[in-house]
Amino acid sequence: MPLAAALVFASNVCAADYLIRDGDRVVFLGDSITEQRLYTTYIEAYTLTRYPQWNVTFRNVGWGGDTAWLRQRAHPDEKALFAADPDQQQSMVNDAVKRGLERDVLPLQPTVVTIKFGMNDHSYQPFREDIFRAYVRSQERVARVLQEAGARVALLTPQPIEDKRPDPDKDVRNLSLRKFSDGLEDVAGKTGAMFVDQFDPYLGLMMRERAVDPAAFIGGGDAVHPGPAGHTLMAWAVLKGLGAGALVSRLDIDGGSQKVTSAERCKADNLKLSDGALSFDRLDDALPMPIDPRAKAALQLAPVLDELSRYELRVTGLSAEAYEVKIDGEVVGTVSRETLAKGWNLAVEAGPITRQSRSVLDLVFKKNDVFFRRWREVQLMSLPNWARNPVSEAGRRAEIAGLDRQIAEFEQQIAMACQPQSHQFVLTPAGR
Numbered sequence: 001m002p003l004a005a006a007l008v009f010a011s012n013v014c015a016a017d018y019l020i021r022d023g024d025r026v027v028f029l030g031d032s033i034t035e036q037r038l039y040t041t042y043i044e045a046y047t048l049t050r051y052p053q054w055n056v057t058f059r060n061v062g063w064g065g066d067t068a069w070l071r072q073r074a075h076p077d078e079k080a081l082f083a084a085d086p087d088q089q090q091s092m093v094n095d096a097v098k099r100g101l102e103r104d105v106l107p108l109q110p111t112v113v114t115i116k117f118g119m120n121d122h123s124y125q126p127f128r129e130d131i132f133r134a135y136v137r138s139q140e141r142v143a144r145v146l147q148e149a150g151a152r153v154a155l156l157t158p159q160p161i162e163d164k165r166p167d168p169d170k171d172v173r174n175l176s177l178r179k180f181s182d183g184l185e186d187v188a189g190k191t192g193a194m195f196v197d198q199f200d201p202y203l204g205l206m207m208r209e210r211a212v213d214p215a216a217f218i219g220g221g222d223a224v225h226p227g228p229a230g231h232t233l234m235a236w237a238v239l240k241g242l243g244a245g246a247l248v249s250r251l252d253i254d255g256g257s258q259k260v261t262s263a264e265r266c267k268a269d270n271l272k273l274s275d276g277a278l279s280f281d282r283l284d285d286a287l288p289m290p291i292d293p294r295a296k297a298a299l300q301l302a303p304v305l306d307e308l309s310r311y312e313l314r315v316t317g318l319s320a321e322a323y324e325v326k327i328d329g330e331v332v333g334t335v336s337r338e339t340l341a342k343g344w345n346l347a348v349e350a351g352p353i354t355r356q357s358r359s360v361l362d363l364v365f366k367k368n369d370v371f372f373r374r375w376r377e378v379q380l381m382s383l384p385n386w387a388r389n390p391v392s393e394a395g396r397r398a399e400i401a402g403l404d405r406q407i408a409e410f411e412q413q414i415a416m417a418c419q420p421q422s423h424q425f426v427l428t429p430a431g432r
Contacts, residue, residue, distance in 0.1 A: 018242060018245065019112060020047055022056065024057075024111045025056075025109055025111050026044075026057065027061060028040040028060045028061065029115045030062040030066070030116035030117060031062060031064060032065060033224070035064050036062070038231035039232075041361070041365055041368055043239055046309075049357055050248065050287075061104045061105060066117065067121045070096050070099070073096075074097070076093075076095070080092070082130040082133075083130065090141075093137050093138050094141060096138070113151045113153050114156055115156060117138075117158070118135070118157060118181065119158045122176045122177055136184070140190060143191040144191055147193070152194070155184050155187060155194065155195055157184055157197050159226065159234055160177060161224060162217060162230075163223045166210050174203070185197070194242070195241075196238055198237035201236075205233060205302060219233070220297075227295075229297045236308060245308075246306065246309065247264065247265065248265065248286050248287070248289070249284040250264040251282060251314065253268070253278070255273065255316060266283060267282075276320065278318070278426070283420060283422040284420045288353065288357050289357070290357040312344065313325075313425075321430070322430040322431075323430055328351075332349040352423060356417065356421070378399050378403065
């Protein structure tokens with residue numbers, strides 16, 4: 001995909017309905033990149049802040065080193081899997097997928113599952129047809145089993161590997177990942193699952209930056225596991241692929257006539273103009289998408305805010321050249337009359353609204369860490385036979401129950417933290 005197309009790919013899906021809906025139980029299935037609990041947490045926080053009245057739960061069951069044939073959960077003989085004839089291979093895939101999903105995914109009764117495999121599947125080497133066959137067959141089986149259980153499925157490509165080289169598109173591993181991603185698109189077509197390509201948009205950003213600086217490294221982290229900035233770019237690509245929209249809320253005011261001319265997903269009251277200062281109270285239906293403070297660099301690389309978080313204020317009919325904007329008495333920025341007339345996106349401006357949104361993100365991180373402990377460290381902990389007894393199993397059940405209570409408490413706190421509050425805005429001519 002050409003760079004320009006990769007960077008504007010989202011425009012093709014803007015009209016699509018968001019895959020996630022009120023009442024959903026969302027499960028993120030994948031490998032160590034999913035287990036990092038970054039892009040998944042950003043997607044979760046976007047959903048909860050954008051739709052604060054929804055009742056949606058999210059669980060992350062990513063496992064480091066895992067593959068589409070659920071290597072880390074079912075432990076199939078991979079040498080035999082790759083060498084098997086089609087019938088034998090299908091039987092092995094069916095068995096591995098059944099065991100892995102029945103233990104880690106189906107008990108959660110998901111209504112939506114995102115599946116992100118491919119990085120380990122391609123084995124970090126030039127394209128191998130034998131592995132590829134096992135990959136597409138496994139992806140198809142996972143999708144169908146989940147669909148039969150009533151879940152809507154989104155198949156996510158991996159992001160490219162980011163070594164510090166000027167030509168990441170020529171890396172044989174990325175060439176292999178591209179073929180695996182193309183195969184995944186075919187699987188989506190066969191199964192009716194949603195296909196989400198983050199490989200091309202991410203590679204497009206890498207190529208653009210390498211053209212300026214051959215040593216540019218956009219993701220942070222390491223070549224395979226991006227840091228918060230890279231995961232924010234991944235979340236941007238995935239959310240757009242899932243049909244996520246941009247508008248948080250939009251308020252248009254004619255300052256000259258002191259009238260609200262338009263209000264989308266918000267309302268304004270007590271509009272006043274006194275001694276050149278415009279004030280009003282604003283209550284929104286949603287909060288801006290929280291941006292991890294560690295990931296601000298991502299906002300300079302991709303149109304994350306323009307395409308996912310437009311919290312807009314548009315004011316016309318003003319006389320001063322620039323205005324200091326306060327929210328609840330706190331200065332959040334100084335903006336020109338021209339920018340206000342065109343529409344100002346306050347999605348990441350410092351202030352009480354942004355702090356509230358980030359508090360949601362912090363709580364989601366904490367909740368997800370507790371669930372990880374509950375699932376991996378307690379539920380799946382396997383004692384040797386000699387140590388198993390009613391007392392130890394009772395202790396395990398008690399520990400799980402305690403962690404479940406913590407998760408429920410965090411989810412109540414998150415639901416409360418997502419609720420928008422009324423704020424007073426004051427626009428005062430700058431320099432006064």
